[in-house]
Amino acid sequence: MTDGALRIGEVATRAGVSCRTLRYYEELRLLAPSGHSAGGARRYTEDDLARLLRIKELQDVMGFDLEEIGAILGAEDRLAELRTEWRGGARPERQDEILAEAVKINDRLRQQVREKRAKLDEVMAELEAKARRYRELAGGSSTPG
Amino acid sequence: MTDGALRIGEVATRAGVSCRTLRYYEELRLLAPSGHSAGGARRYTEDDLARLLRIKELQDVMGFDLEEIGAILGAEDRLAELRTEWRGGARPERQDEILAEAVKINDRLRQQVREKRAKLDEVMAELEAKARRYRELAGGSSTPG
DNA sequence: GCTCCCGTTGACGTGCACGTCAAGTTCTGA
DNA sequence: TCAGAACTTGACGTGCACGTCAACGGGAGC
Numbered sequence: 001m002t003d004g005a006l007r008i009g010e011v012a013t014r015a016g017v018s019c020r021t022l023r024y025y026e027e028l029r030l031l032a033p034s035g036h037s038a039g040g041a042r043r044y045t046e047d048d049l050a051r052l053l054r055i056k057e058l059q060d061v062m063g064f065d066l067e068e069i070g071a072i073l074g075a076e077d078r079l080a081e082l083r084t085e086w087r088g089g090a091r092p093e094r095q096d097e098i099l100a101e102a103v104k105i106n107d108r109l110r111q112q113v114r115e116k117r118a119k120l121d122e123v124m125a126e127l128e129a130k131a132r133r134y135r136e137l138a139g140g141s142s143t144p145g
Numbered sequence: 146m147t148d149g150a151l152r153i154g155e156v157a158t159r160a161g162v163s164c165r166t167l168r169y170y171e172e173l174r175l176l177a178p179s180g181h182s183a184g185g186a187r188r189y190t191e192d193d194l195a196r197l198l199r200i201k202e203l204q205d206v207m208g209f210d211l212e213e214i215g216a217i218l219g220a221e222d223r224l225a226e227l228r229t230e231w232r233g234g235a236r237p238e239r240q241d242e243i244l245a246e247a248v249k250i251n252d253r254l255r256q257q258v259r260e261k262r263a264k265l266d267e268v269m270a271e272l273e274a275k276a277r278r279y280r281e282l283a284g285g286s287s288t289p290g
Numbered sequence: 291g292c293t294c295c296c297g298t299t300g301a302c303g304t305g306c307a308c309g310t311c312a313a314g315t316t317c318t319g320a
Numbered sequence: 321t322c323a324g325a326a327c328t329t330g331a332c333g334t335g336c337a338c339g340t341c342a343a344c345g346g347g348a349g350c
Binding site for chain 4: 008019040041
C-alpha cells in the first residue's frame with residue numbers, strides 16, 4: 001500500500017483541482033481521505049489521489065456528472081469490499097449478485113465509450129472535410145464548389 | 146438551399162432540445178432563425194437545424210461550453226461570409242487573414258479531438274482490464290491477485 | 291369569426307459544481 | 321515558543337445552461 005500521508009493542498013495541486021473540490025467530493029461520498037491527523041486535518045494516500053484522477057477522467061473525458069460517477073465507483077467499491085470478505089466465504093449468492101452488477105456496469109460503460117468514440121470519429125471526419133476545403137481555397141481561389 | 150420554414154417547436158423537437166434553448170442560443174448569437182413570420186415568429190431552415198445539431202455535437206462530444214462553440218462557429222461564419230464577397234474580389238490580404246484564422250482553429254480542433262481520442266482509449270483500456278479481472282473472479286474464486 | 295394551440299418577451303427560478311469569505315484551529319519551520 | 325502558512329467548519333455567493341411562469345399576440349383549422 002502506498003501510504004504517503006498527503007495533505008489536502010498537495011493532493012489538490014497534483015490533481016489540478018481546489019481544496020474545495022476535495023471537500024465537496026467527500027460531502028458527496030465520492031472520495032474520503034484515508035485518515036486524519038491528530039488535530040482533524042485530512043490525510044490522503046496515493047490511492048486516494050488515483051481515485052481523484054479517476055473521477056476527473058470520468059468527468060472530463062466521458063462527461064458524466066458526479067452522481068453517475070458515484071454510481072460507477074460505488075459498484076466497484078462494493079466489489080472490492082466483497083473481495084475482502086471473500087476469504088471469509090460469506091453469502092455466496094450475494095457475491096454473484098454484486099459481481100454481476102459490476103460486470104453489468106462495466107459492459108454499459110464500455111458501450112458508452114464505444115459510442116463516444118464513434119461520435120468523435122464523426123466530428124473528426126467533418127473537421128478533415130473542412131480542412132480539405134480550406135486547402136482548396138488556399139490553392140486556387142477561382143473554383144467555387 | 147433547403148428552405149423548409151420550420152417553426153421553433155419543430156426544430157426543438159427534432160434536435161431534442163427545448164424552445165428555451167433555441168431562444169437562449171439566439172441571445173448568445175450562436176444561432177439566429179433565418180427569418181420571421183409577419184407577426185414576428187421565428188422561422189428556421191434545415192440549415193439552421195443542422196447548425197443546431199452541430200452545436201449539440203460540439204457540446205456533448207467535445208464538452209465545449211457555449212462561448213467556445215461561439216468562437217469556433219464564428220470563425221467559420223466569417224470565412225463563409227468572406228466567400229460570398231470573394232467574387233467581389235475585395236481586400237485580398239484580409240482574405241488570407243481570415244482563411245488563416247479558420248485553418249488555425251481547425252488545426253487546434255483536430256488536435257483536441259486526437260487528444261480526446263487518446264484519453265478515451267485510456268479509459269477503454271482500464272475498463273477492459275477490469276473486465277478481465279471480473280472474468281477471472283467469475284471463473285475461479287480462489288486465486289486472489 | 292372563433293377556437294385553441296403555438297408563439298412572443300420579460301423576468302425570475304433552478305441544479306450543478308464548485309468559489310469565496312469568515313472565524314477559528316493546527317501544523318511546521320526558525 | 322512563536323510567526324505564519326495551511327487547515328477546519330459553516331454559510332452564502334457565482335457562472336453556466338437552461339426551466340418555468342405570467343401575460344400577451346399570431347396563425348391555422350372549423
